[in-house]
Amino acid sequence: MDLSREKSSTPDYTGVPAKEYTLDIPRIPSVELPLKVSGSQESVTRAIEMCGGLVKVKRALNAHKDTPEGLELYLNNDKNENGTSNFFNEHPIIGKLVPQRDESIVMKLSLPKGTLEACGGNLQKSIASVPSNRVKIVPVGIVNNTIRFREMSDFQMRLDNVPSANEFNESVGSLDWKSVRNYVQSIPDEDSRPFENINNLIIDRTSKIPSSDFQLPPPPRFSMVNIPFLYKFRGNPYATKSSSGESTVRGTYLKNYQQLVHIFDENARIPTAAHPLLQKDYQKAEESGVYPGSNKDSKFYEKLEECLKILTEAFAKRPIWVKRHIDGLVSQDLHGTLKIALSLVSYRFTKGPWRNTYIKFGIDPRSSPEYAKFQTEYFKIEGKLQKSPLAAKNMPDPPAKFYETDTLGDIDSRFRFDGTQIPWYLMLQIDLLIYEPxxxxxxxxxxxLAKPTELTGWFHELDLTKIRKIVKYELGCLVQGNSQFSEYKLKFFKNMLYTKESMIDKEKHLDPDGDTEMAESERSSEARGETNENGEDKEGEEEVEDDDDDDDDDNGVEAGEVDDAVMEQDEEDMTYDDYETQPKRQGLPQNLQEDNSLDPAFDITNAGFAQIVSQVAQRDPETAAKLRKELDGFVLQCDLSNSS
Incomplete structure (x- = not known):
């Protein structure tokens, strides 16, 4: 073991080898108490008694780390003459064994007598002040087991002079059934005693109220939690503290008084003007030329007026904006006034389809479907997909904090989604999506809808599902460098009949007798007596169409909507190679996929196996004959995934 000391704090002992010591020394358990314990025997004995005695301490140290048993520390163990506690609501702090604690070494350091006092109690200076041959450091033990207290100590109330509390302690507190029964029987049906002095109490902060006037027991616990709550408090970056301790706020820290609407139902009140306190500050600025809280030299008011002019024109053209889009309309020197300017012209919803947007005062997007195009949809690309080399090449860099729009007075074109580029920002309003055909x-x-809902706004759930599916599919392809989308897949998304395949109404397949009509492949399976992998008849298994296999595969792109968890199934990851071979996975010839001139009466979403093969035969008789020969019908999805 190397016990050499640091050169920065000790004399230079270059060339002097450190002495080696064996660690064949005693293992010592320890208890870290939240108490000030001195080295005197009386202090140590007192600490052990507060933990219940030496037997309980040993039992807790020998307990297994996974057991819930801990060491109870009573901060107050004063007993009255009856042997009960004077504290009505006394409860201990529980100490637990530290799991997977690293062992630590206890060192014994010997210095010449008086050295520590001469150096003012500074151990580092004491060691450096004496020659190396006068310092002796020896390991004496290894701490390998520790109990640590991390719970909060709660408030406790002393009730020595409260008769009702003493009666309770002497009966219920003694755990003697006879005393408890006598106590309960002594209480009348309508006992006024606990309240007899409350009406006579005089609240005078300058004098103490005698405890005998307080007849009601306090709660068993004042704190609802054992572990302190982490508030993660951070000081105001604009605040400075003087030598006298007084805190002052400097800089341009101005409250914007942004108005928020927290409910979506008909009871929500739509603001028609800025917050009264903000109006008051703005009025003062108009009168004095200086915005309250700002310096005259900063020209904050002049910049605010210029920013308000830009926002007034923007909200006249478009009543609902996303802030990231507004940033491009305002120059960098005006950005310091943007939040206050937005609070003077707009309000915000904290939930619903228009959340994260700024809405012009007096405009209620729930009042008319004309505001449906301003609803927001949020998409995110899976992290694993973003880390691929293809993604680094194809994904655009995010916009700078201060940028200038490439479309005068309007949203930058790089925020739009047209199916050829990945937008700058994946929080997209509906009207930024319709550039995609x-x-x-x-x-x-x-x-x-006749009335908007909190989840889908003015849209039916199915229409939003179609839009989300198309965006997610095309984003996933674009991020991997594939801009040749499958027309067949896009056609499937546009013609979806249900948000989920499990919602298909099976009643329309019932025959006149009320039985479910079997598919052609199921009839043949029943005739052959085939069973599934569980040994059960295939008659009861659900038919899964081949063309729906990739229905929920959206290339690792997810929509960040609350209702997505309900609408969409779990999605499987796809690689770039999957898209390269995607037409071959559809189960149709390449020439048929690229040609959409099928029979108008033919609906792929409801077509059976024979109907699909007949359509294939019109273009490729050889492939159709091969399909009829080698396939009995549609393939179960579980079988398809296992075979691939």
């Missing part, structure tokens, strides 16, 4: 088609056919 397939989404525009879904939007044009959407029939709005």
């Amino acid at each position: 397939n989404i525009a088609e879904v939007y044009s056919k959407a029939i709005f």
